[in-house]
Amino acid sequence: MSAFSAAATTQSPATAATAVNSADLLLWVAVPYICLAVFAVGHVWRYRRDQFGWTSRTSQLLEHRWLRWGGPLFHLGAFAVIGGHVVGLAIPASWTEAAGISEHAYHTVAVGLGSVAGLAMVAGLGMLSARRLLAPRIRTTTSHSDKLLFPLLAATVLLGISATVVHNIAGGGYDYRSTVSPWFRGLFALSPRPEAIADAPLLFQLHALSACLLFAAWPFTRLVHVWSAPIGYLYRPYLVYRRRTSHTPTPGTVAAHRGPDPRSATR
Numbered sequence: 001m002s003a004f005s006a007a008a009t010t011q012s013p014a015t016a017a018t019a020v021n022s023a024d025l026l027l028w029v030a031v032p033y034i035c036l037a038v039f040a041v042g043h044v045w046r047y048r049r050d051q052f053g054w055t056s057r058t059s060q061l062l063e064h065r066w067l068r069w070g071g072p073l074f075h076l077g078a079f080a081v082i083g084g085h086v087v088g089l090a091i092p093a094s095w096t097e098a099a100g101i102s103e104h105a106y107h108t109v110a111v112g113l114g115s116v117a118g119l120a121m122v123a124g125l126g127m128l129s130a131r132r133l134l135a136p137r138i139r140t141t142t143s144h145s146d147k148l149l150f151p152l153l154a155a156t157v158l159l160g161i162s163a164t165v166v167h168n169i170a171g172g173g174y175d176y177r178s179t180v181s182p183w184f185r186g187l188f189a190l191s192p193r194p195e196a197i198a199d200a201p202l203l204f205q206l207h208a209l210s211a212c213l214l215f216a217a218w219p220f221t222r223l224v225h226v227w228s229a230p231i232g233y234l235y236r237p238y239l240v241y242r243r244r245t246s247h248t249p250t251p252g253t254v255a256a257h258r259g260p261d262p263r264s265a266t267r
Contacts, residue, residue: 028194032187035216042219056225063138066131074124080117089184093177111168118161149221156210163203
């Protein structure tokens with residue numbers, strides 16, 4: 001009986017590890033790949049079925065006071081946040097160290113600039129969300145996809161900021177480039193590493209899962225306009241505008257501009 005109890009005690013950790021590994025495979029391998037597949041196939045479907053709806057669905061003509069401040073704050077903050085995520089997740093720590101950037105210097109700059117960018121993004125998103133809720137004309141034009149996008153986007157941003165504040169500002173610091181980053185790079189290298197993110201703090205895990213869901217919802221929302229950014233405006237030639245005269249020109253004035261009347265020269 002004691003031998004059986006000892007064997008059960010010995011096997012129970014392995015059984016628990018198997019259960020944890022199964023959950024990790026579901027959360028950190030299956031879910032991200034499903035979301036990425038929906039992201040890719042969804043864009044193809046959206047482009048083939050809804051090219052006329054491939055826009056940001058701007059409502060500037062209906063309301064512009066909130067949009068004038070909220071739009072630039074959100075977009076500039078989003079660009080900075082995306083750039084920080086690219087450096088932090090896609091570039092290994094060994095590369096930045098080889099470039100002469102120490103880990104302490106990297107985290108100091110990342111936390112400082114990331115906090116400013118995150119606050120700008122939150123402020124802009126808050127203005128745009130309040131605009132959707134408080135402006136009657138904007139509220140009536142809010143689509144079902146917007147009702148999904150705005151809460152999901154807000155949850156992703158707030159979870160990322162909360163993780164930074166709790167663990168890197170108020171806490172003792174957490175090196176996500178040793179856990180979350182290898183997991184992220186492993187997905188695209190087709191060598192997933194669920195164990196790398198399984199031990200990460202809960203806020204980082206929730207932030208990663210909400211980002212996966214955001215990518216899955218991307219093709220079916222106004223976020224598709226990111227791929228139609230008017231980059232051509234940066235290098236297209238200037239358009240020449242000429243002011244029309246405010247009064248109707250007299251026949252003599254027209255003749256003066258056009259030159260002498262050919263009929264008068266024959267007289």
